[in-house]
Each structure stands twice: as structure tokens, then as C-alpha cells.
Amino acid sequence: MLELIDTYWLYFLVGQYPDGPLGGLSLTVLLSGAALLLAMPLGLLLGIARVSSHRLLSWPVAAVVQLVRGVPLLLVVFWVYFFLPAVTGVKTGQATTMLLVLVLFDSIYLAEIVAAGIRALPKGQLESARSLGLSYPQALRLVVLPQTLRNGLPSIVSQLVSTIKATSLGYIIGLSEVSFIATQVNTLVFTQAVEVYLILALSYFILCFGLSRLAFLLERRLQRRAVQAS
Amino acid sequence: MQFFDPTILQSGQYHDWLVQGLVLSLQLTAISFVFALPFGALVALMRTSTAAPLRAAGAAIVEGIRNVPLLAHLLFWYFAFPELLPEAAREFLYAHNPEAVCAVIALTLYSGVHMAEDIRSGIRAVPATQLEAARSLGLGRIQAVRLVLLPQALRASVPPLLSQTVNLWKDTSVATVIGAAEMMYQAARVETASFRSVEAFTFATLAYLSVSLLISLAAHLYQRRYPVRPA
Numbered sequence: 001m002l003e004l005i006d007t008y009w010l011y012f013l014v015g016q017y018p019d020g021p022l023g024g025l026s027l028t029v030l031l032s033g034a035a036l037l038l039a040m041p042l043g044l045l046l047g048i049a050r051v052s053s054h055r056l057l058s059w060p061v062a063a064v065v066q067l068v069r070g071v072p073l074l075l076v077v078f079w080v081y082f083f084l085p086a087v088t089g090v091k092t093g094q095a096t097t098m099l100l101v102l103v104l105f106d107s108i109y110l111a112e113i114v115a116a117g118i119r120a121l122p123k124g125q126l127e128s129a130r131s132l133g134l135s136y137p138q139a140l141r142l143v144v145l146p147q148t149l150r151n152g153l154p155s156i157v158s159q160l161v162s163t164i165k166a167t168s169l170g171y172i173i174g175l176s177e178v179s180f181i182a183t184q185v186n187t188l189v190f191t192q193a194v195e196v197y198l199i200l201a202l203s204y205f206i207l208c209f210g211l212s213r214l215a216f217l218l219e220r221r222l223q224r225r226a227v228q229a230s
Numbered sequence: 231m232q233f234f235d236p237t238i239l240q241s242g243q244y245h246d247w248l249v250q251g252l253v254l255s256l257q258l259t260a261i262s263f264v265f266a267l268p269f270g271a272l273v274a275l276m277r278t279s280t281a282a283p284l285r286a287a288g289a290a291i292v293e294g295i296r297n298v299p300l301l302a303h304l305l306f307w308y309f310a311f312p313e314l315l316p317e318a319a320r321e322f323l324y325a326h327n328p329e330a331v332c333a334v335i336a337l338t339l340y341s342g343v344h345m346a347e348d349i350r351s352g353i354r355a356v357p358a359t360q361l362e363a364a365r366s367l368g369l370g371r372i373q374a375v376r377l378v379l380l381p382q383a384l385r386a387s388v389p390p391l392l393s394q395t396v397n398l399w400k401d402t403s404v405a406t407v408i409g410a411a412e413m414m415y416q417a418a419r420v421e422t423a424s425f426r427s428v429e430a431f432t433f434a435t436l437a438y439l440s441v442s443l444l445i446s447l448a449a450h451l452y453q454r455r456y457p458v459r460p461a
Contacts, residue, residue, distance in 0.1 A: 070396075070442035071435055072403035074414055079435075082427050165299035172407060179301055186309065194313055197306040201298045208297035 001195045023176030032163040039106035047114025094175035113155045117148035157215035251416030258402045262337035270345030295343045303336040308408040333405035341398040352387030392449035
């Protein structure tokens with residue numbers, strides 16, 4: 001196993017870069033981070049729309065949430081991969097396809113996190129902000145959202161873990177992320193499948209377990225602060 | 231060529247492929263569920279046990295499986311695991327639909343640890359005083375668990391378990407990566423053979439969506455019929 005790591009570690013980390021596109025573990029990490037960041041503003045808007053008292057706003061969002069949660073991510077990857085080029089006329093690369101799909105899914109899941117956070121906040125917060133003379137958008141921006149986001153931080157970190165795991169589905173359309181690279185290494189060395197796939201599983205584990213510990217620590221800190229405040 | 235030709239979904243070879251895929255997806259879900267639920271319950275019991283080594287082992291199982299994507303699990307069980315088997319067992323596996331067997335192993339483990347966490351939070355949602363009160367009324371340890379703790383814990387865990395089943399149903403699609411001929415695989419196969427991608431993917435989308443929505447509806451109805459009562 002050590003010999004395997006010694007020979008292929010660079011390939012595993014960056015793929016063919018700099019002779020080709022960036023791949024491997026760095027692509028996995030970059031892609032998931034970028035997807036979550038890009039999904040953030042969209043998720044915020046959708047989350048606010050979801051708790052809105054206007055049904056014209058909240059119902060379409062609820063319908064989209066049901067739709068996206070009802071189908072596998074993989075199916076959406078296929079739809080986008082086959083139809084985006086047909087509709088736009090531009091050939092879309094694997095990385096762009098995956099980024100689009102991840103942004104779509106992340107913004108939906110972030111919307112649920114934001115909506116749950118807003119609902120969990122005591123009603124008095126919004127009411128007192130309004131009675132102090134702030135408009136609804138101001139009250140949201142200055143009073144509700146900062147608290148919602150802070151309380152939602154552990155869930156957002158967990159969402160990053162899910163996104164990292166979801167990038168592995170790019171494998172199916174030939175995106176050279178870490179699972180795809182591992183399979184290529186497996187083809188090259190041929191007889192060490194157990195070692196290759198254990199290394200793959202371990203790299204995901206270290207990344208995701210580390211992040212989920214971080215989420216756990218954040219959650220505990222927020223709880224302690226809540227106890228002190230009350 | 232027509233943009234959307236519904237006739238290929240109603241009969242013929244492509245129809246048969248897609249229906250076969252749907253049936254295998256449903257079978258994978260059902261079989262994995264049957265194995266995952268007891269596995270999850272066992273892990274949940276380990277995690278809530280009073281013995282520290284059991285609790286640690288339960289936590290290691292959950293974290294070790296949950297923090298690796300399902301795709302990596304599938305690759306491991308399909309490409310690596312058979313090499314660890316003795317010769318005879320390996321040949322037996324290769325003779326008996328290895329794609330489906332390995333998919334069931336990976337799906338069972340992956341779905342099982344998520345179910346374990348749902349069951350565990352169901353058990354934790356029952357206040358400790360319930361068990362103490364039952365004990366002080368003269369019930370034995372096992373009786374108290376069976377008559378007081380479990381009914382309340384199960385009532386709280388059924389809705390999350392059902393939504394976990396929706397995830398299991400959607401996750402079967404990933405088994406396409408090891409060549410299990412489930413619905414995603416068959417949709418891609420129809421696409422390759424006929425270029426009728428709109429029809430194939432529409433069929434798959436509607437099938438995934440309707441089963442998911444049916445299970446979600448069941449969860450919703452259960453929650454309305456048996457709401458969790460605060461103790």
C-alpha cells in the first residue's frame with residue numbers, strides 16, 4: 001500500500017495537471033467548495049421565499065424542493081450532460097456539468113437549512129425589529145439572517161460533506177475526480193484493487209470525518225452560548 | 231425524428247429494457263431495506279448501550295461508513311472485495327449475479343448506518359424518566375424496554391426511517407457504476423442504442439419521482455395518524 005502511494009500520490013492528488021486538466025483529490029475539494037459558495041446566494045433567496053407569507057412565492061419553491069428531492073442526483077447529471085449541449089449548442093465539459101448540478105442541489109438543500117433556521121428563530125426577533133421601525137427586508141438582513149446563518153453554520157458544514165460525497169458521481173460522466181483517478185490507477189497496477197480502493201475510501205474518510213467533527217464542535221459551541229445567554 | 235415519441239415507452243424492446251430496470255431498482259431497494267433495517271437497529275442498540283466498548287464500536291461503524299461516498303463503497307465491494315474471498319466463494323459469487331449482490335452489500339451498509347442514526351435519535355427522544363418510572367412500577371428491565379421505551383422510540387423513528395427509504399430508493403441509481411442493470415443503467419442503454427434520450431430519461435424521472443413521492447406521502451400520513459406525543 002505504501003509503495004502504491006509512493007508511486008501514484010501526485011496523480012491521485014492532481015490528476016494529469018499541469019499537462020492536462022486538474023483532477024484527483026484537489027478537483028474533488030475545489031469543485032465541492034465552489035459549488036457550495038455559488039449556491040449560497042441562491043439558497044438564501046430560495047429559503048426566504050420558502051418562509052414567505054405570499055403563497056405565490058412559497059409554493060413554487062416548495063414544488064421545486066419536492067421535485068429535486070424526489071429524483072437521484074445521478075439522473076439530473078445525465079439530463080444536464082445530454083441536454084445542455086443540445087439546447088445551448090455549446091459542448092459542456094464534465095466539470096461544468098457537475099458544477100451546475102451541484103449548485104442546483106446545494107441551493108435547494110441550503111434553502112431548507114435557511115428556512116428551518118428562520119422558523120426556529122423566536123418570532124419576537126422579527127416583530128421587535130419591525131416595531132423598531134425597520135422594514136421587512138431590513139429586519140431580515142440586519143436581525144434575522146445573521147442569527148439564522150450563525151445557527152445554521154453546523155448544517156452548512158454538513159452540507160459541504162454531502163457535496164464532497166456527491167462529486168464522486170462525476171465518475172459516471174468521466175470527470176477526473178478522485179474516484180475516477182483511483183479506478184485509472186487500479187487499471188494500471190491491475191492486481192492491487194484492495195489497496196487502491198482502501199486508499200480511496202481512506203482519503204474520503206479523512207476529509208469528510210474531519211469536516212463533520214468541525215460541524216459537531218461548532219454545534220456544541222453554539223449550544224453552550226445559548227445556555228449562557230438564557 | 232419526433233422530439234418525443236411516447237410509443238417506444240409503451241411497447242417494444244426499449245420498453246422492456248426500461249421496465250426490467252425499474253423492476254431491478256425496486257428489488258434492490260426492497261432487499262437492501264430488509265437487510266439494512268436489522269443492521270441499523272443493531273448498530274443503534276450498540277450506540278445506546280451502557281458498555282463503552284460497544285458504544286465505541288458502533289460509532290466507528292457509523293462514521294467509517296457514512297463518511298465515504300456510496301460510489302466508493304460500490305467500487306470497493308465490486309472490484310476489491312471478491313479478491314479477499316477464498317477461491318470457491320469467489321467463483322460462487324461470479325456465478326450468481328455479482329453486480330446485484332455487491333450492490334446489495336454496499337446499499338445495505340450505507341443505508342443501514344443512516345437508519346441506525348434515525349433509530350438512535352428515536353431512542354434518545356424518549357426521556358430517561360420514562361424508563362425509570364416503568365421500572366419503579368415494578369416492570370422488569372426487558373419488559374420496561376419492550377412495553378414503554380420501544381413503542382415511543384419507534385413512533386418517533388418511523389418518519390425519518392421512511393425518508394431514509396426514499397434515499398435508499400434514489401441511491402440504487404448509483405449501482406449503475408458497477409454495471410448492475412437497474413433503471414439508470416437501462417435508461418443509458420436505451421440512449422446509446424436508439425438516441426431516444428428524452429424518452430428514456432423521462433421514463434426514469436417519472437418512475438423515480440412517483441416512488442419517492444409515494445413513500446414521502448406515507449411518511450406524512452403516518453405522522454398525521456401517529457403524531458409524536460411529548461412525554
